[in-house]
Amino acid sequence: MSFPWAKQYTPTTEFGQWMDKQLPLPRFVYNSVGAGYPAPRNLNYMWNFGSLAGLFLVIQIVTGIILAMHYAANSEIAFDSVEHIMRDVNSGWMIRYAHANGASFFFIALYMHIARGLYYGSYKAPREMLWLLGVVIYLLAMATGFLGYVLPWGQMSFWGAKVITGLFEAIPFIGKPIQELLLGGFAPDNAALNRFFSLHYLLPFVIVGVVIMHIWALHIPGSNNPTGVDIKGPQDTVPFHPYYTAKDGWTAGLALIFFTILMFFMPNALGHADNYIPANPLSTPAHIVPEWYFWPWYAILRAFTFDFLFIPAKLLGVLAMFSAILVWFFLPWLDKSPVRSGSFRPKFKVFYIILVIDVLILGYCGGAPAAEPFVMISQLAAAYYFAHFLIILPLLSRLEKPEPLPNSITESVTGKPLTTAS
């Protein structure tokens, strides 16, 4: 970011000067996460989940690479190779439980990060591209999570793969060929497992690539902040290092404590018992449920129970499920309110809280068996979900009268007006 008051990188040693001329990598680090990046001084703890997501992405990649050294992507032996990791590989159980539960923590961080962006209007100009790249990361993470859950080749792996690839079948004419292309056959089998493993190894690095672009796009306008007001002077900012490195650092420790409790003392709490049964194409589990982080979307999928004219209910559900996430791509242009932060939008605030509760309800219904009353509840909740993004937000930006904004970040924090010395 090129604020005039940002500290400039000045190499002091001879080697530093030589390096700076040839490959200014230290300068790059200094300007992106060092003292050369002035960040708003008022970022609250909701701003910690971005770096936390990054931390868990690294944990996933490192543990995943080690697991891949011991795992065998063959439908005959995949299940046993996972048990080999759990029983015979030195500390293999730790690596596997870290990987399985790390996925959940990665998604917790992503969901908090997204919720932060939704409330404080981080998707609005001039940060649309930053937001769009974030949605791409989320979609890639979902694909990666789904592919990874298939690899142990347990019952839920197999039937999850069957149900999710079966969704494509609902698309008219080209659906069946697409499903067969994804699976490499008519049903999940060795071909599917192999390509899923290959893609599961590939996609995290694609995520890293998009994350780099995401951070790049962040550094053009700089971070948003809880007031949503632009940075107006040096008093509004603190250097990223040491201020936010210290803040992110101690909350990373806190998150790792929760992670430790989950992975060492209740490592299977978020899993499903059926996935400790080897895949059996002849025996369907009573309830096929995906991992918890897919539950809200799964509830939307199952909420469509009636055909609309010539469109079958299943196709409607698939369209709605994808639309529910794709709608985020249009969010910067659906919500045209010039005020970014929800703190100064009295009506938006209420609808936002309803949305959060609504998604939690959808999540609960998505994990519950597909029976009444959960289907009816998900229908109401899904109806609100679409209404929130597609009807309420566009109308609200016209109808709502926002509260007066503070003149500057400094004024909102200290109560004293910003003295513009520069």
Place this chain on the structure above:
Amino acid sequence: MVRIIGILIGLFFSGWLLVSFGMGAVEYVTNPPVETAEHEFHKEAKDISFTSDGPLGKFDRQQLQRGFQVYKEVCAACHSLRLVAFRNLEEIGYNEDEVKAIAANWAIQTPDIDPATGEMSSRPPLAADKFPKPFANNVAAGAANNNAIPPDLSLITKAREGGAPYVYSLLTGYQAPPANLPKANQPGPGLHYNPYFANLNLAMAPPLAAADMVSYSDGTKASIEQMAEDVSAFLIWSAEPKLEERHQAGWAVLAFLLIATILAYLSYRTIWADVKAEKKKKSSEA
């Protein structure tokens, strides 16, 4: 333009969901779902605790050995334990010679190839071998068991909702079907009523039918409950042999992280002190 299209799409999805809700609600009221007998008579697993429960849990090796004895003398006739090797028994307190003896005297032989002729043959298991399966394959297992294939027990306490308490409940839960059980749910030929089993009737005959089916060498009285509890504890171990290691490592990691996090928090407070002081002035002035 985006907003107009958006509102139209939103009206379609939300509207159709509300219509679906209405139709579903009418259906629900006029034709309420009947409670199934499986739902009505099914019981949750009994409340029983094991020494391995909780973050401080440890195995009771004496109990694991008793449980192994139950597995060996009762369960192993039909149920495989294919992921566990004889050498693993050293982890529950047998010494090397005892393990070798257990393997050599095992009732089922390990399939192998005759080193002289290359023909299929079998030999007594070695300590390094996994437990041999009681049936050559699923067809043989089904044929011998009224077409119900006895599941492998290696992971059973992790592979069933309810875990070890479920296994214990199932083993001790056989009873005569209640009088008001619908006819369709009465146990058919070769089936046995057990309310802890999801669909109420299972093919396995009560395996622990009477007390003292095994005689424990440590003098523990082999009641049905005792045998069920011991074998359930053994199956916790077989499903999660690294449980104790995991608990120990967890506490070590937690201690390290607590110290590191407190230090990181203190440095965060120090670094932010000047910025926070400015903020405090505001509240004292107000």
